[in-house]
Amino acid sequence: MPEPIIKVENVWFAYNEKVVALKGINMTVYPGELIALIGQNGGGKTTLAKHLNGLLKPQKGRVLIKGMDTRTTPTHEIVKIVGYVFQNPSHQLFASTVYEEVAYGPRNLGYEGEELEKRVKWALSMVGLEGLEDENPYDLDYGKMKLLTVASVISMDPEVFVLDEPTTGQDHKGRRILADLCLKLNEEGKTVIVITHDMRFVAEVAKRTILIANGRILLDGPTREVLTAIDVLRRAAIKPPQIASLSMVLKERGVDVNAITINEALEEFRKLFSAARR
Amino acid sequence: MPEYIIDVERLSYSYPRKSNVLIDVSFKVKKGEVLGIIGPNGAGKSTLCKALNGLVPHFYGGKFAGKVIVAGMNTLEHSVAELATKVGLVFQDPEEQLSGVTLTVYEEVAFGLSMLGFPKEEIDHRVREAIKKVGLEGLEWRSPFELSGGQTQRLAIATALALEPEVLVLDEPTAQLDPIGKFEVFSVIKKLADEGSTIVVVEHEIEELATFADNILMLNEGRVVAYGPARRVLTMVEELKKYEVNPPSVTELTYLLNKTLGTKLEVPITLEEAIKIYGEALGVM
Numbered sequence: 091m092p093e094p095i096i097k098v099e100n101v102w103f104a105y106n107e108k109v110v111a112l113k114g115i116n117m118t119v120y121p122g123e124l125i126a127l128i129g130q131n132g133g134g135k136t137t138l139a140k141h142l143n144g145l146l147k148p149q150k151g152r153v154l155i156k157g158m159d160t161r162t163t164p165t166h167e168i169v170k171i172v173g174y175v176f177q178n179p180s181h182q183l184f185a186s187t188v189y190e191e192v193a194y195g196p197r198n199l200g201y202e203g204e205e206l207e208k209r210v211k212w213a214l215s216m217v218g219l220e221g222l223e224d225e226n227p228y229d230l231d232y233g234k235m236k237l238l239t240v241a242s243v244i245s246m247d248p249e250v251f252v253l254d255e256p257t258t259g260q261d262h263k264g265r266r267i268l269a270d271l272c273l274k275l276n277e278e279g280k281t282v283i284v285i286t287h288d289m290r291f292v293a294e295v296a297k298r299t300i301l302i303a304n305g306r307i308l309l310d311g312p313t314r315e316v317l318t319a320i321d322v323l324r325r326a327a328i329k330p331p332q333i334a335s336l337s338m339v340l341k342e343r344g345v346d347v348n349a350i351t352i353n354e355a356l357e358e359f360r361k362l363f364s365a366a367r368r
Numbered sequence: 369m370p371e372y373i374i375d376v377e378r379l380s381y382s383y384p385r386k387s388n389v390l391i392d393v394s395f396k397v398k399k400g401e402v403l404g405i406i407g408p409n410g411a412g413k414s415t416l417c418k419a420l421n422g423l424v425p426h427f428y429g430g431k432f433a434g435k436v437i438v439a440g441m442n443t444l445e446h447s448v449a450e451l452a453t454k455v456g457l458v459f460q461d462p463e464e465q466l467s468g469v470t471l472t473v474y475e476e477v478a479f480g481l482s483m484l485g486f487p488k489e490e491i492d493h494r495v496r497e498a499i500k501k502v503g504l505e506g507l508e509w510r511s512p513f514e515l516s517g518g519q520t521q522r523l524a525i526a527t528a529l530a531l532e533p534e535v536l537v538l539d540e541p542t543a544q545l546d547p548i549g550k551f552e553v554f555s556v557i558k559k560l561a562d563e564g565s566t567i568v569v570v571e572h573e574i575e576e577l578a579t580f581a582d583n584i585l586m587l588n589e590g591r592v593v594a595y596g597p598a599r600r601v602l603t604m605v606e607e608l609k610k611y612e613v614n615p616p617s618v619t620e621l622t623y624l625l626n627k628t629l630g631t632k633l634e635v636p637i638t639l640e641e642a643i644k645i646y647g648e649a650l651g652v653m
Contacts, residue, residue, distance in 0.1 A: 131517060131546040231410055259460075259543050261409040261572055263612035287546050290617065327548045332575055332617040332639050339643050343652040352621050359625055362650060 093157070095121045095250060095281055096142060096172075100151035103137055111137040113305035114151070119283070121249065124276045126296035126313065127285045129326060134305045135285045136177075139252050142283070143172035155250075170199065173248035177255040177285075179227075179235040182242070188214070188230075189223040191238060195246035213245035217271060233264035240271065250281040257288040269295045289331040293317055293350040301326060317350050372396045372437075373535050373566045374403075374420065379434035381415060381424060389415045391590040393434075397535065397568060397583075402561045404581035404598065405570045408612055411587040413570045417539045420568065421455035422448045439534040453484070456528025460540040462520035465527075466512050473499070473515070474508040477526045484531075498526040502556050518549025522556055529560075536560065538569040542576075550576075575616040578602055578637040586613065602637045618642035 096119035103112040111134045119125065127135045140146040141153050144165040153160045155168050176182045185191040189210060196209045214220050217237040222230070227238055236256060243251065256268045265288060272295050276282050286292060292299055292313060299316040301309040303326045309316045317323070317334045330338070334350040337358075341347055345362065349355035374397035381390040390412045397403050405413050418424040422443040425432040436443040439454040459465055470476040477498050481491045499505055502522040507515070512523060521541055528536060538557065542550040550573065558580045561567055571577045577584070577598070584601040586594040588611045594601045602608070605623040608615045615623075615637075622635045622642070633649055636642040647653045 130548050233409060261407075261612070262614045263408055266612070287550075290614075327551065329547060329551070332642075333621065335639055336618060336642050336646065340646060340650065340652065343647065345650050345652055352617055352624070355621050356624055356628075359621070359646075360629055363625070363629055363631055 092120055094118045094154075095156055097154040098138070098141065098151075099154070101138075101141060101148040101153060102150035103141070103146060103148055111305055112141075112148075115302075115305075115307060117300065117307065117310070119250075119281060121281055122276070122279055124272065124282045124295065124297045125284070126292040126299045127283060127302060128287070128289070128292060128299060128316075128328060129302040129308075130328075133303045135302050136254055138302065139174070139254055139283065139285055142250070142252055143174045144168035145174065169248070170246070171248055172250040172252060173243035173246055175239050175243050175251065175253045175256065177258065179232070179239050182239045183227045183235065186226060187223065188219060188225050188227055188238060191227050192242045192245045195242055199246060209245045209247065213241040216244050216274065217241045218267070233260055233267070236260065236264070237267065237271070240268075244275075248280075250283065251275055253282070253284045255285050255287070257286050257291050265291055289317065289329065289334075290351075293331045293334065301328070314348065314350055318348070371398065373399050373401075373439055374568070375435070375437040376419075377435040377437075379416075379419060379436055380431075381419065381433070382431040383415075383428055384430050387431075389590050390419070393587075393590075393592055395585055395592065395595055397566060399566055400564045401582050402567045402569065402580055404577040404584045405568065405587065406572070406574060406577070406584060406613055407587035407593075410589075412590040413587055414539050416587065417457060417537050417568070417570060419443070420535070420537050421457050422446065422451040423457075452480075453531050454534045456525075456531060456533035456536045458521070458524045458528055458536070458538045458541055460543045462517055462524055462544065463513075465524045466520070471511060472509050473504060473512055473523055476512045476523060477530050480527060481530055494530045494532065498530040501529055501560065502526045503552070516549060517545045518552035521545060521549065521553050525553075525556060535566040535568060538567065540570050540572065542571070542573060554580075574602065574614060575639075578616050578619075586611065599637055603635045 098115050098117040101112050101115045104110040115138055129135050144160040147161045155171050160168055183191060185194060192210045192213050193206060196206055217240055219237055219241060257265050269291055272282050272284060296313045299313040300307055308326060309319055309322055317330050318338055320338055323330055331350055333352060333355050337347040337349050347358045349358050376393060376395050379390055379393040382388055407413055415424055419436050420438055426448050467479050470479055474495055477495045478491050502525050504522055542553050554576050561580050581598040584598045585592060594604060594607055602615050602619055605615050605620055618636050622633050625631050626633055634645050636645050
């Protein structure tokens with residue numbers, strides 16, 4: 091077993107006396123995982139995510155990033171390892187050109203000249219924004235703006251990416267591009283943690299899914315297990331993806347289907363219908 | 369009484385700084401009908417919504433051709449203020465729609481009516497009705513800023529309903545909401561639809577739209593690329609995919625099974641239909 095890249099140990103956090111956002115969170119993340127964080131707003135997803143790059147520090151318990159305690163390690167050390175992409179692009183974008191936006195992070199890390207250019211070029215090509223270097227970030231459409239925020243984190247080449255609701259406000263094409271991007275980053279060996287409300291996205295992208303509600307982890311396991319845990323999902327008012335719902339109803343009636351995506355369902359129903367014909 | 373609440377004829381529109389946002393768009397909405405508008409971002413969906421209450425072109429200027437008639441009024445011949453009483457418009461971001469000047473949910477819903485000078489008893493009656501319709505009873509005296517996303521969006525719908533518009537136009541009302549918020553808002557839309565409200569709704573949540581829309585219009589780069597009964601449009605799988613719009617998952621699955629396996633399954637557009645169709649086909653009803 092490799093060393094965990096993130097270890098969250100019994101973390102508690104309260105914004106004030108009334109709002110306790112995290113109530114004893116335990117979570118271990120290994121390098122190369124692709125994880126979805128799901129749950130209603132106000133449940134603690136973003137608070138937990140902000141603990142992963144040291145934006146917030148636990149009031150009780152601890153968060154270890156590659157063994158470094160976020161309370162005692164300078165934040166600029168942590169952000170080299172964990173990159174955070176904010177939900178709202180306008181909270182993150184500030185430069186006057188796309189190039190400068192993406193160059194800002196690596197320049198702060200001390201990169202310059204050819205190496206800096208190489209990083210910016212690579213980051214822009216990862217998100218498909220090559221050729222827009224001189225554009226003003228605020229002239230981009232919402233989908234591209236979102237991709238730019240990811241590129242400006244990619245250019246810092248962190249080992250872990252935390253994306254806060256990248257799919258919110260996106261059309262279907264935007265969601266597909268972000269799904270492909272998460273998979274591509276993961277294939278490059280990056281650890282990816284995505285907060286999202288889009289269950290189809292979760293089913294098609296995430297290998298592991300964590301459900302958070304009222305400051306606690308309700309479910310944590312392989313995406314298929316989480317998305318078919320109907321009773322817990324219902325209690326958390328989460329609708330599983332349509333294909334998972336179809337599978338679950340048919341399974342209750344004795345049909346052997348476990349699909350949660352269209353591609354899986356195609357395979358399984360093909361077999362079932364071919365067998366029925368024979 | 370006109371037969372159609374909305375009659376859009378050959379509408380083309382350019383903003384002062386952006387050309388051809390809508391090109392030759394035509395459609396009609398009957399009283400009591402729910403029209404869903406789908407299509408990629410940048411297709412012109414929001415602009416079309418703004419054309420229905422006159423913001424386009426009265427507020428934005430630009431080049432306007434064709435005709436938009438809402439509740440018998442040609443939008444070019446009536447002010448936005450007049451049209452506002454006929455068309456209730458609800459936007460994507462719930463918080464941006466709050467007036468910001470009221471202290472309670474009740475006042476927020478009453479705000480538009482008092483500005484229009486309605487008598488006090490009438491305001492009270494309408495506010496209570498509107499709050500009931502969106503299920504916010506019990507929260508009348510709460511601050512609008514202490515509501516969840518779904519509650520705030522339902523408040524925006526109540527504010528629109530209080531004016532008793534002929535048509536409710538909702539522009540991606542659930543895009544910014546979490547699953548509970550989406551569920552709450554879709555429940556309200558479905559209830560209003562059942563009660564006979566005329567509704568135009570822009571949505572990316574096609575699987576939800578499939579459960580209550582009568583007709584669907586798909587826009588791409590300003591043009592209507594598909595328009596008709598929801599079932600017909602949502603089962604045009606190749607066409608939808610071409611414009612990067614995902615049909616409901618069960619629709620796509622069944623279409624692909626029929627195509628690749630030669631099965632002749634009826635193509636569902638909702639989960640309930642799919643359960644019935646697959647249950648029958650596999651002999652497990």
